[in-house]
Amino acid sequence: MALSAEDNLRLNVLLSQELHAVRIDESKMTVFALTAKGEARVPLNAIGKDEAYIKEVKALFSTHVMGSPGGYPVYLKRWTRMGQARDESLAQLLLLGEPEAVVAAVHAPGLTDELAARAWWAMPTAENARHMLDKQAVVEGETGKRLAEFLVEFLPFEEDQNDMIESVRLVLQPGLITQQEKEELWARTKTKRSLYVGFLHGAADDLPIRVEAHREYETIKKLLLSLLEKKNPYALMLEKVLSEKGQATIKTMEDAFKKPGNQDVVVSLLAAVSKYFESIAPQGFTEGDIEMICEEAETFCGGSDDQLKEVISALNGASGNMQKSLGAMTILSCLSVKLVNPVFARTDAIGTVMRKKIKPVTDPIIEQLHILRH
Structure with missing residues (x-):
């Protein structure tokens, strides 16, 4: 099938210009292009079936950009979503x-702020915004704020808990x-508790709530002053x-553990908590048994770790x-997720049923957490 003469x-006139991105609206049979001069629009006058015409x-x-009419290999979806597209070809994609070519560009580690802006024009979806905000160049560029604004506005329409957490993070x-936007986002945690987990991932050391320091904070800080100067991790x-700030974080962790909505939230929450304490994570502990971890921690705290003994001695x-x-x-x-894997491997339960099944872990x-607050 050939294109109509018009x-x-x-x-071809469009292709002779300096193109930045192309979007084809198949429902409206219209080609949109982002050029150096602005946006251009070409309504299509299809001959025959629309699907075959769009393919042409x-x-x-594809022939103009890549020298071959074959187009982008959309069947390589999994490969391109792993960020395998070559950086030098991103503009061509x-x-x-x-759409799948745009997704490939979005997933590429070499995505620049300028290319992110073009990709966003071509395919403005929440998933693409999240992947682009995983690139430091985009976060630090002009496009980052636009993507963040979109994700905040789109948050009430997200259905997947993991996507909510990731957007907040x-x-x-x-x-x-802004700080005001951060506080407004925090206010949503009252109705969407999974957002607590996003805050723990993204701003655990600077949560927008005021919680009093532990009653022994000043005393303990004075006793540990010399060790703090030596950067003793414990x-x-x-x-x-x-x-x-630490007590605010611990309180948020407590709140997040009260009613996690589904398995994804639990897994992400466990990861957020362990990440917060990762600087003192011991080596060789049992990973999949919370009772064993508790026993090993008790032994460890009375053991031979020199830096830990320094803290105990100072206190x-x-x-x-x-x-x-x-x-x-x-x-x-x-x-870690290994604590709940035995449960989640046997059930896809969510809500109250899930929380009951994981109580031996939580x-x-x-x-x-209660010990750290009292």
Whole structure:
């Protein structure tokens, strides 16, 4: 099938310009192009069936851009979504009028801010916005704020809990939203508790709530002063947890564990908590048994780790609860999906049923968080 004479002429005139991106609206049978001079629009006058005609239009663009009418190999979806597209070909991918080619560009690690802006014009979806905000060049560029604004506005329409968490995590990167927007986003956690997890991933050290420091914070900080100056990891973590910001984080973790909505939320929450405490994560602990982790942590805190012994010595019995706190932090640093894998492998339960099934895992975790708050 050949293109109509009118379409062939108009599309070739379009191709003679400096193109930045191409989008084909198949429902309206219209080609849109982003050029150096602005947007251009070419309504198509199809001969025969629309689907076959669109294929010919894409072949024209492919021949012009890639030298072959074959077009983008959409069957390589999994490969391109792994970020395998070559950086030097990203600009070309945006000129094919093929959505999957845009997705390939969006996933590529070499995506620049300028190319991100073009890709966003070509295919403005929440999924694409999230993938682009995973690139530091985009976050630091002009496009980052536009993408963050979109994700915040689109959040009420998200259905997937994991997507909600990821959107919140990404928009909380420095420089993307204002403090007021951050506080407004936090207000939504009252009705969408999974957003707590996004905050724990994206801004665990700077949550927009005020919580008083632990009652022993000032005393403990003075006792640990020399170790804090030496950057002792256990001293640093204990001081951090007992501070106002640390107590806000622990409270948020407690709130997040109260009613996780589904398995994705639980897995992401476990990862967020362990990441917060990762600087003191011990080596060689059991990974899939919370009871064993608790026992090993108790042994570890009374063992031979020199830096941990320095902290215990500095506290010098000032507070028996602080040794429990050191154990709690150690336990929380060991959390992972392996704790819930045995349960989730046997059930796809969500909500109340899921929470009941994972209580043997979550109850000890909540207990450790309680220790750090009291």
